[in-house]
Amino acid sequence: MANMNLLQAINNALDIAMASNDKVICFGEDVGVFGGVFRATSHLQEKYGRDRCFNTPLVEQGIIGFANGLAAQGSVPVAEIQFADYIFPAFDQIVNEAAKFRYRSGNLFNVGGLTIRTPYGGGIAGGLYHSQSPEAYFAHTPGLKIVVPRNPHQAKGLLLASIRDPNPVLFFEPKRIYRASVGEVPEEDYELPLGQAEILQEGEDISLLAWGAQMETVEKAAAMAQKEGISCEVIDLRTIVPWDIETVTRSVMKTGRLIVSHEAPLTGGFAGEIAATIQERCFLYLESPIARVTGLDTPFPLVLEKEYMPDHLKIFEAIKQSVNF
Amino acid sequence: MDTQERTINTPDFTAGDALQIATYQVLAQDGTVIPGAVVPELDEAQALKIYRAMVFTRVLDERMLAAQRQGRLSFYLQSTGEEATTVGFAAALDDSDMIMAQYREQGALAYRGFSVEQFMNQLFGNDLDYGKGRQMPIHYGSKDLHYMTISSPLATQIPQATGYAYGQKLAGNKACTVTVFGEGAASEGDFHAALNMAAVLKVPVIFLCRNNGYAISTPSSEQFASDGVAPRAVGYGMKSIRIDGNDVLAVVKAMQKARKLAVEQNEPVLVEAMSYRLAAHSSSDDPSGYRNKAEEDKWRAKDPILRMKNWLLKQAWWDEAQEKQLYESIRPQVLEAMKRAQQRPSPPLEALITDVYDRPPAQLEAQLEALRSHLDKYPEAYPKSAGGAARG
Ligand SMILES: Cc1ncc(C[n+]2csc(CCOP(=O)(O)OP(=O)(O)O)c2C)c(N)n1
Numbered sequence: 062m063a064n065m066n067l068l069q070a071i072n073n074a075l076d077i078a079m080a081s082n083d084k085v086i087c088f089g090e091d092v093g094v095f096g097g098v099f100r101a102t103s104h105l106q107e108k109y110g111r112d113r114c115f116n117t118p119l120v121e122q123g124i125i126g127f128a129n130g131l132a133a134q135g136s137v138p139v140a141e142i143q144f145a146d147y148i149f150p151a152f153d154q155i156v157n158e159a160a161k162f163r164y165r166s167g168n169l170f171n172v173g174g175l176t177i178r179t180p181y182g183g184g185i186a187g188g189l190y191h192s193q194s195p196e197a198y199f200a201h202t203p204g205l206k207i208v209v210p211r212n213p214h215q216a217k218g219l220l221l222a223s224i225r226d227p228n229p230v231l232f233f234e235p236k237r238i239y240r241a242s243v244g245e246v247p248e249e250d251y252e253l254p255l256g257q258a259e260i261l262q263e264g265e266d267i268s269l270l271a272w273g274a275q276m277e278t279v280e281k282a283a284a285m286a287q288k289e290g291i292s293c294e295v296i297d298l299r300t301i302v303p304w305d306i307e308t309v310t311r312s313v314m315k316t317g318r319l320i321v322s323h324e325a326p327l328t329g330g331f332a333g334e335i336a337a338t339i340q341e342r343c344f345l346y347l348e349s350p351i352a353r354v355t356g357l358d359t360p361f362p363l364v365l366e367k368e369y370m371p372d373h374l375k376i377f378e379a380i381k382q383s384v385n386f
Numbered sequence: 387m388d389t390q391e392r393t394i395n396t397p398d399f400t401a402g403d404a405l406q407i408a409t410y411q412v413l414a415q416d417g418t419v420i421p422g423a424v425v426p427e428l429d430e431a432q433a434l435k436i437y438r439a440m441v442f443t444r445v446l447d448e449r450m451l452a453a454q455r456q457g458r459l460s461f462y463l464q465s466t467g468e469e470a471t472t473v474g475f476a477a478a479l480d481d482s483d484m485i486m487a488q489y490r491e492q493g494a495l496a497y498r499g500f501s502v503e504q505f506m507n508q509l510f511g512n513d514l515d516y517g518k519g520r521q522m523p524i525h526y527g528s529k530d531l532h533y534m535t536i537s538s539p540l541a542t543q544i545p546q547a548t549g550y551a552y553g554q555k556l557a558g559n560k561a562c563t564v565t566v567f568g569e570g571a572a573s574e575g576d577f578h579a580a581l582n583m584a585a586v587l588k589v590p591v592i593f594l595c596r597n598n599g600y601a602i603s604t605p606s607s608e609q610f611a612s613d614g615v616a617p618r619a620v621g622y623g624m625k626s627i628r629i630d631g632n633d634v635l636a637v638v639k640a641m642q643k644a645r646k647l648a649v650e651q652n653e654p655v656l657v658e659a660m661s662y663r664l665a666a667h668s669s670s671d672d673p674s675g676y677r678n679k680a681e682e683d684k685w686r687a688k689d690p691i692l693r694m695k696n697w698l699l700k701q702a703w704w705d706e707a708q709e710k711q712l713y714e715s716i717r718p719q720v721l722e723a724m725k726r727a728q729q730r731p732s733p734p735l736e737a738l739i740t741d742v743y744d745r746p747p748a749q750l751e752a753q754l755e756a757l758r759s760h761l762d763k764y765p766e767a768y769p770k771s772a773g774g775a776a777r778g
Contacts, residue, residue, distance in 0.1 A: 095603035095676045116608045118573035119540065119601050147539060150575065186460040188522040190538035328749070357753050359742045364511040364519030364732050367768050368757060374764050 062245045067238055070213035070246050071101045071178070074220040075139065077250050079109050082137060084174070085224060087114045089124055089141030098143055099180060099239055125151035125177065129158050132172035132229070139224055145181035145233060146190045152198075159229040160204030173227035178220070180236035181209075182274050183324055183356075184370060188363035194273075194325040194356075199231055200302050200334070206230040206255060207301035209273035212242045218253030219299065226255055235274030242277075258305035260312065264294035267318035267383055269376070270309060270335065272298040275322050282376035291384055301331055309335065310342045317348035318383045322371050327355045349386035352379045405617040407628045409660055412635035415688060417696025419635070426478075426639035430703045436477045436634060437698060438712060439497040440469040440691050445716045446492065446502075447665070450509060450523075453724060454669040459509060463524045465490045467632070467664030468596055470690030472566075473497045474637030475594055475657075478645060479564060484550055486534045486543040486565040489524055490596065490663075494566075498531040502719050506727030518741070519733040541567060541574035544593065548584040548654075551591035555652055562590040562648040564641075569658075570601020572615045578622075584654035585623040592644045593619065593656040596631065598663035603676035619656035631659030632690035635697070661690070732770040735761075 065073065079085045087102055093116035096103030105114040117124050121142055128138040142148045148155070155177070163171035183192035199205050206228050210216035216234070223230040235242075261276070262283060271279045276297050283293035294312050298304055313319045319339055321332035332353040339351060354371045362369050412423040419425060428436075447464040454462040465472050472493030476485065485494055492505070503514075508526050511519035516527055517535060527535025534550075537543065547565030554561050571577065572595055584591050595615045599606055612618065619626035625647060629636045637659060644655040662685035666673045673682075698704035735758065739750040746754070765772040 090601070091603045093604075093608070098602060098671075116604045118609050119570040119604070120573045120575060122575045123573070149539070186522070188525075188538075189520060191522070327753070357738060357757070358750055359739055360520070362520050362738055363522060365735065365738050365770060368735065368761065368771055369738060372767075374767055375760060378760060378763070 063248050064243060065213045065246045066240050067210070067213045067216050067235070067242045068099060068101055068240060070217040071220055071234065072103055072105075073246070074217040074224075075102060075105060076108070078137075078139070078221060078224045079105065079113060081250065083113075084135065085113070085137040085139060086131065087139045087141070088117050090119055090143045091116060092141050097141060099236065101178070101234075102141065121147055121151040122154055125154035125159065128175050128177070129154055129162065129172050132175040133162065133170050135174070137174040137224060139176045139178060142177060142179040144191055145179040145195050146193045148177075148179055148195060155199065155205070155231070156202040160202045164204060171227075172229050175229040176220075176223045176232055177230070178232045178234060180239070181233040182235050182237050183361055183366060184237040184274070186363065186366065187361075189360050192361040192366075194233075194323060196231075196233060196301050197325055197329055197331045200331050204229070205302060207233070208255060208299065209233045209235065209301060210299070211235065211273055211276040211297050212238075213244045213246045215253060215297075215299065217246055218251050219255070221250065222252035222255050225252065230255075233273060237274045238277065253299075256300045256303045256305060258299055258308040259297045260294065260308065261297055262293065262295040264292040264316065266292045266316055267320065267380055268294045268296060268309070268312040268316045269320050269322070269380070270296045270298060271322045272301065275324060275371070278371070278373050279322055279376060281373035282380060285373065285377045286380045289381070291380060293380065304335070306338060306342070309339060313339055313343045314346045317346050319351045320354060320376065320379050320383060321351070322354040322376055324356050324371060326358045327353060328358050330355050349383045352383055354379045402611065403613055405620060406613050407616040407626065407658075409628045409630055410636050410640055411630040411633050412639065413633045413693055413697055415693050415696070417693060417698075417700045419697075424639060426635055426642055428635070428638060430701070432477060433698060433701070433703060436473050436497065436638075437694055437704070439473045439493055440634075440694065441712055442496050442716055443469050443473065443493040444691060445713065446496070446505060446720055449717070449720045449724070451665070451669060458724075458728065459523055461523045461669055462509075463489060463668040464665040465492055467685060467690065468598055468661045469493050470634040470694065471594075471596055471631040471637050471659040471661055474634045475564060475566070475641045478638045478641030480561060482532055483561050483645070484532045484534065484547075484554070484563040486547045486550065486563060487536060488540070488543065488567045488571060488596075489536050489538070490568070491566050492524070492526065495526055495528065495531065495533055498528075498533065500526065500528055500531060500533075502723040503727070504528070506723045507730070510727040510730070511732070512727055512730035513733050514730060515733065518737040520737070541571040541576040543567070544571070544577050545580035545583065547591050547593075548580045548587075548589050551584070551589045551648075552587055555590050560649055562592060562645055564592045564594055566594045566596060568601060569595055569597040569606055569615055570604065570609055572618070573609060581619060581622040581624065581654070581656070588652045589654050590648035590652050591654045592641070592648055593654070594641075595656065595658045596661060597658055598661050600663055600667070600677070602667045602671060603673075605677075614658055614660075616656060616658040624654045624656060626656040626658070628658045628660060631661030632688050632693060634690060634694045662688070735771050
């Protein structure tokens with residue numbers, strides 16, 4: 062075991078992926094010599110050469126189009142989009158191309174080797190264009206897997222699994238806790254399963270569901286509720302698509318209550334999808350309406366960011382409301 | 387244009403480097419005009435206005451980077467080394483020509499008269515910020531000064547400039563639009579779409595590329611294999627020029643000519659200004675990880691402000707006493723304005739939901755109401771909106 066922060070765990074996973082398979086290729090804006098603006102690809106060019114780790118020109122549409130071609134050829138591209146906010150120039154290559162490659166060719170061709178890594182989320186004084194959580198746009202497109210780790214251990218295991226998964230994967234990295242989240246990480250190669258949620262804390266009264274950086278916030282709210290005698294079950298979804306319906310259903314059948322929290326706006330957010338599915342599955346078990354604690358239906362602000370964020374206090378209030386419904 | 391007229395009978399390819407574009411330069415570093423160089427018409431008053439804006443920008447950048455380092459400001463981004471381009475281009479325009487910039491063009495705003503207070507209100511995102519505290523520092527905008535508010539996603543302003551200029555043409559305005567972008571941003575698809583449409587539709591737009599050698603850590607040699615950005619415009623069917631971006635006279639002259647072509651002939655033009663980003667990319671960047679000091683020093687010796695000063699001295703339009711006085715007047719101006727801006731309240735809580743649409747829909751009003759009652763429960767947890775300051 063080694064002590065690593067989330068960035069170091071990602072760097073370590075990339076290193077292991079490149080060492081164990083020479084088809085793995087890492088690229089994107091500034092990922093070469095510099096190691097990426099967040100330093101996730103540090104030293105990879107030094108170790109694996111310019112052919113396998115390099116700077117691309119500044120064009121996201123080109124990066125993902127290129128990655129699609131590379132993956133179709135049989136390589137294993139791990140493309141970095143510098144901020145999730147800048148993934149949209151590549152939207153067409155992701156939702157129309159990567160997502161549908163296998164389907165439209167009758168499985169003659171696929172881009173299963175593709176992984177797109179990108180830092181997402183707010184709480185870093187980034188304003189409109191350095192704070193977005195765009196997972197819901199992609200969740201609506203069949204053919205993509207979407208993964209969001211919450212800490213270094215998860216990041217390493219989930220990233221290795223994503224790179225080796227035979228489907229295109231979007232890997233959203235919680236940049237707010239890139240350096241702040243530190244923990245023990247096995248030095249060896251390991252994978253964590255995609256599509257499986259993890260129960261962090263067992264509880265009786267209410268289920269709290271989130272992913273990525275929001276897990277920390279939810280755990281804080283759960284600790285506050287604990288002091289009021291409310292026992293929370295805390296679940297990390299880990300994979301947005303395909304999401305682990307079974308684990309969430311079982312939990313809600315036990316607790317009878319559910320809160321889903323994400324930073325992205327409410328309307329059309331992935332919490333809505335979860336709420337619809339769980340009320341279908343658990344209607345007779347529910348003791349209160351499923352609640353969503355999310356960002357507002359506005360772009361991400363700067364100065365009033367704290368007000369905007371679905372923080373532990375807002376989740377704590379939602380817990381009390383749900384339990385006292 | 388008919389591209390099929392001339393035929394050849396041998397398979398001769400045109401090489402990628404067939405078009406090597408030379409650099410237009412007027413001033414040597416010591417401030418002498420290079421013999422035979424075409425010089426812009428620039429009277430003393432305008433020359434000094436340019437120079438003052440360049441110096442103001444340099445001082446503002448130094449002070450605000452220091453403020454960022456002291457934790458007063460979340461972020462800052464300097465234009466050090468590029469002031470001749472960022473002020474010079476504005477000086478060649480009519481004040482009503484629209485500017486659609488990337489983010490490093492504070493010099494143009496300073497030239498057009500954006501006050502030190504206006505800079506500070508945006509940087510500190512207070513209640514007087516035109517952008518209502520929504521965007522990061524340096525995302526300026528001013529309707530009065532015809533300066534489109536900056537957007538962070540790179541290159542998005544370039545095709546918008548083509549569209550804006552097309553509208554100006556249809557309206558019969560004797561005006562053009564200038565869009566500024568880095569050589570990195572010129573790799574984006576938006577750049578190519580913008581040039582192609584401008585050339586086909588004969589749009590009065592000027593594409594001004596600030597080629598400062600780096601896009602964050604990526605050197606231009608890893609950005610493109612071509613001879614820079616200038617030849618691409620020729621490929622799209624428009625006029626193009628490369629200029630010394632540290633030479634304010636070359637910038638002014640080339641831009642004056644470009645403006646004439648755009649406004650009088652409806653010809654889009656590309657200007658590639660060769661310069662160097664002397665500072666880090668932004669306050670979050672450390673350039674020592676990707677380039678060396680010797681390279682920076684080489685460019686420091688080509689300082690555009692010093693070059694212009696040398697020329698002004700030779701013109702006998704400037705002296706050392708005036709120079710000293712200029713710096714001594716700007717520094718306290720900046721510091722005092724910073725203090726005032728910092729003391730102002732944050733934008734009101736309503737700023738969260740206004741301007742998303744023309745009027746907030748019912749759902750947004752309800753979300754704001756819910757937020758208000760939450761904040762009332764925990765006022766101490768939300769200092770920006772506590773105590774009524776931001777509650778308006
Ligand atoms: C679409 C998009 N991708 C990535 C970024 C992140 N980013 C901000 S500035 C920058 C480099 C821009 O370089 P250049 O255009 O050469 O301008 P310079 O900073 O050198 O003035 C990058 C990659 C962004 N803002 N937008």
